[in-house]
Amino acid sequence: MLRGVMVGLGNVAIEGHLPAWKDRKDVVIVGGVDSSKDRAALFKKNMPEAQTFGTLDEAILSLKPDFVDIATPPHTHFSIIKTALRAGLHVLCEKPLVLKKSEIEELALDREDSGKVLMTVHNWKYAPICREISSRLESGVIGKPKRLEWYVLRTGPSVTTDKENWRLNPEMSGGGILIDHGWHAFYLLLEWLKADPLKVKASLEKRQYEDLSVEDTAKVTVDFHMDGPASAEVFLTWASRVRKNSGLIEGSKGRILMEDDRLIIEKTGQSPETVMFDKALSAGSHHPDWFNFIIDEFLSEISDASKSGNNFYTSQACFKLIEKSKESSEKNAAPLVY
Numbered sequence: 389m390l391r392g393v394m395v396g397l398g399n400v401a402i403e404g405h406l407p408a409w410k411d412r413k414d415v416v417i418v419g420g421v422d423s424s425k426d427r428a429a430l431f432k433k434n435m436p437e438a439q440t441f442g443t444l445d446e447a448i449l450s451l452k453p454d455f456v457d458i459a460t461p462p463h464t465h466f467s468i469i470k471t472a473l474r475a476g477l478h479v480l481c482e483k484p485l486v487l488k489k490s491e492i493e494e495l496a497l498d499r500e501d502s503g504k505v506l507m508t509v510h511n512w513k514y515a516p517i518c519r520e521i522s523s524r525l526e527s528g529v530i531g532k533p534k535r536l537e538w539y540v541l542r543t544g545p546s547v548t549t550d551k552e553n554w555r556l557n558p559e560m561s562g563g564g565i566l567i568d569h570g571w572h573a574f575y576l577l578l579e580w581l582k583a584d585p586l587k588v589k590a591s592l593e594k595r596q597y598e599d600l601s602v603e604d605t606a607k608v609t610v611d612f613h614m615d616g617p618a619s620a621e622v623f624l625t626w627a628s629r630v631r632k633n634s635g636l637i638e639g640s641k642g643r644i645l646m647e648d649d650r651l652i653i654e655k656t657g658q659s660p661e662t663v664m665f666d667k668a669l670s671a672g673s674h675h676p677d678w679f680n681f682i683i684d685e686f687l688s689e690i691s692d693a694s695k696s697g698n699n700f701y702t703s704q705a706c707f708k709l710i711e712k713s714k715e716s717s718e719k720n721a722a723p724l725v726y
């Protein structure tokens with residue numbers, strides 16, 4: 389049975405990852421690492437049979453695990469991933485995988501050299517409503533998808549375990565809502581449109597939190613390589629009065645509307661079908677039920693060499709979309725060709 393160590397025992401690790409790991413019979417978490425003694429103690433309370441450490445190096449030396457699950461703030465991901473790959477461990481890491489172009493390039497080489505899996509937590513793919521969208525698109529109900537709109541409205545940034553919120557420090561987070569929610573939006577649109585980006589245009593704004601060092605609102609348009617026009621519009625904000633997710637996917641034979649807790653499937657010439665979900669997509673932040681599918685995907689990349697790398701290639705594409713969006717915004721929303 390594969391043995392894992394969790395690094396970063398903050399909100400998403402304890403509320404989202406740990407319950408899912410604990411439910412599994414095919415893998416076991418044997419250790420937890422956090423620079424905060426309080427967080428390590430909370431982990432130990434939840435997982436008395438596991439050991440706790442202040443650094444990953446100590447955990448590797450003592451436990452010789454097979455994999456790590458990293459949920460520390462973004463600016464720490466790169467060096468922790470390097471340590472893990474160098475020690476021959478498979479790596480599962482929260483989004484955003486890394487913050488710099490040089491880092492993702494170096495990790496591409498390290499991943500090849502190590503022969504280990506390096507996977508980012510792309511958990512929104514596994515929200516029940518998103519799985520239903522994927523399955524409807526695969527069934528071809530609306531034909532070939534050509535246009536996507538994706539809206540994420542939040543009333544402010546999420547809190548962190550530390551009083552000083554790393555999400556608001558660009559050195560630690562890599563930016564504001566573009567990096568916090570844009571990474572999720574980008575792997576979803578790549579998954580659903582199944583095409584390569586051609587052009588990106590973006591604007592990052594401070595609409596409400598003007599004194600923040602990061603943007604609270606991001607608008608991104610991506611044009612795709614396809615036979616005919618294909619594009620995605622992404623709108624993300626922390627400056628809304630409501631918390632809501634919604635979207636639209638238009639295809640050659642109809643469209644799918646997503647309204648947080650419902651899908652409306654409109655097939656040309658037929659009456660619309662509504663599918664309701666127990667929870668709104670915007671409800672909660674940690675989702676152990678979605679993370680359970682992430683564990684399946686991680687184990688499947690480990691055991692099946694033909695799947696290894698699939699997730700990393702998507703991570704590279706998300707990274708590039710984030711980079712191009714920032715660059716376009718710096719150039720006053722100039723359209724940037726890939």
Ligand SMILES: NC(=O)c1ccc[n+]([C@@H]2O[C@H](COP(=O)([O-])OP(=O)(O)OC[C@H]3O[C@@H](n4cnc5c(N)ncnc54)[C@H](O)[C@@H]3O)[C@@H](O)[C@H]2O)c1
Pocket residue numbers: 395396397398399400401421422423424427442459460461462464482483484509511547548549550568673674
């Ligand atoms: N996929 C999702 O839906 C989702 C949701 C929330 C957060 N996240 C991501 O998860 C990561 C963590 O977010 P969070 O909200 O849990 O943050 P958090 O602040 O609640 O937790 C971070 C933890 O990491 C610890 N830490 C910091 N530096 C460390 C280091 N060098 N070594 C060991 N421990 C260290 C902190 O003490 C803290 O316990 C971020 O990358 C974030 O973007 C993803």
